[in-house]
Amino acid sequence: MKKIITFLLIAILPLFINAQIENPVKWAFSSRKINATTYELYMTATIEAGWHLFGQEPGKGPSPAVIKLNKNPQVTLSGKIRETGKLRQGFEKNFNVELKYYENQVVFIQKIIIGEKTVTKVSGSVTFMVCDDHQCLPPKSMGFSVQVGSK
Numbered sequence: 001m002k003k004i005i006t007f008l009l010i011a012i013l014p015l016f017i018n019a020q021i022e023n024p025v026k027w028a029f030s031s032r033k034i035n036a037t038t039y040e041l042y043m044t045a046t047i048e049a050g051w052h053l054f055g056q057e058p059g060k061g062p063s064p065a066v067i068k069l070n071k072n073p074q075v076t077l078s079g080k081i082r083e084t085g086k087l088r089q090g091f092e093k094n095f096n097v098e099l100k101y102y103e104n105q106v107v108f109i110q111k112i113i114i115g116e117k118t119v120t121k122v123s124g125s126v127t128f129m130v131c132d133d134h135q136c137l138p139p140k141s142m143g144f145s146v147q148v149g150s151k
Contacts (some may be wrong), residue, residue, distance in 0.1 A: 022137060024048035024130055029144040036116050038078070039148045043067060043108040043126055052101040053130045055083050056108075061095030062129050063139040067108055069124040075148075078111040094136045101131075112148065119149040 028044045047053050054062045067081055085106035092099040114120060123145040130137050 024051040029146045031148045041110045051130050051132045052103045059099040066127045074120045076113045081110045
């Protein structure tokens, strides 16, 4: 009986190893004080070599990066979310079209205004899609929270 159980465990072990979910993007969330009432939120995506992440306006085909900030009565958004990084444009085999994307790293920046001496958390979610030369992973969403302000 022990031999049968051992054999079955060894036989199904490769299935668990291959079933690991690929996660080629690591996210970091932070804020930086600009002045007494203005902060910038930084949502930084570090992308593994060989993969690329689509920005907010990639073109027709892939799901764009979407950043949603939860409503907070102490926070006023100032302008649109901007992207910094080396924006590339090229033919994407997976979609058979010309697209815009980022490799290595992209930072999404949102300027916010809060009351003087206010301390609060800004939370939200980021939804993104990545591809390599052979495949695209389905869009993935994750939540985040960043503390801003000082007393």
